[in-house]
Amino acid sequence: MRGQLEDGGQGNVCFAGECDVVAQNCAAGSRCTYVSQGNVTSRRCVPASTGTVDEGGNCQSIATTEGDFYDTCKAGLACTASPTSGGGTAPYTCKRFCHGGDQCAAPSDCVEVMHFTGSNELPRVCGAPGASCDVLTQGCTSPLGCYPSPKSGSVCVTAGTLADGQPCTYSNDCGPGSACVKDGVGLVCREMCRAPSGSPACSSGRCEPLQDFPGVGVCVP
Known part of the structure; x- marks a missing residue:
């Protein structure tokens, strides 16, 4: 999940540097x-x-x-x-x-x-994770959207703007109602749907189950 800034904007930008604050790859001591x-x-x-x-x-x-x-x-x-x-x-x-x-x-x-x-x-x-929500009905207050998070379940975070089919890195890079999922060797935004059937349904393609989220799927061509 892409992080959220205090003003509601999205974050997570890093560049090449002397060391990695997560990997902690400095010399001993x-x-x-x-x-x-x-x-x-x-x-x-x-x-x-x-x-x-x-x-x-x-x-x-x-x-x-x-x-x-x-x-x-x-x-x-x-x-x-x-x-x-x-x-x-x-x-x-x-x-x-x-x-x-x-x-x-x-x-x-x-x-x-x-x-x-x-x-x-x-x-x-x-x-702390965002408020819990339902990815299929959304319901988060703008500018937030409801997205699936492997760690926290479905949570309200700052919504992205990428359209379905566009390459992505995090679920909330995508617009509300879509998620960033694996597609071949990369990740793309896909519309979410109710699996195996029901509303919301795919506007095109078929609804494939989303791993670890029962009743939720994504629309694939």
Whole structure:
């Protein structure tokens, strides 16, 4: 599932860098994290000893004598705060960087997107999944759509705009009512349908069951 920004937009953008915050591929004794210096933020290897806070613990950012600025979370974690339902901000805690939901402990999913000043990257961390919903009837408040998530079931997240048949990466890259599914060697958006039959039905093609989602299928040519 493509992550959701605080303003409702979609996230998940990463570029080539010195290291990978999920894979943690720095040399022994180091951790990969986002480091700010001046008005530039990038992924760099820093001493692992600078990260002492476990997942879920309260964290902060520290400055070094060299002018680097980074958080106090252990390797693979990021210090971030989420908005509260009352419009405020929760305390800063360490959350796990992720590429997908399988890297998050239930009931969390890989849906929360971070933004760093001085960087165009939008990495994801494990966070609370969206509200549950029915992918066949939708029902999420705009600009959200209901999409199947292997980790969280069917959840409301920011809706995409890709049309059926277009290549995709995440289910919510597609427009509401469609999902990103395997098609040969790639992934494409396909309209969802009630399987094995019923409403909504395919406008064309046949309804093939969607794995792990009983009663839900996708329309294939």
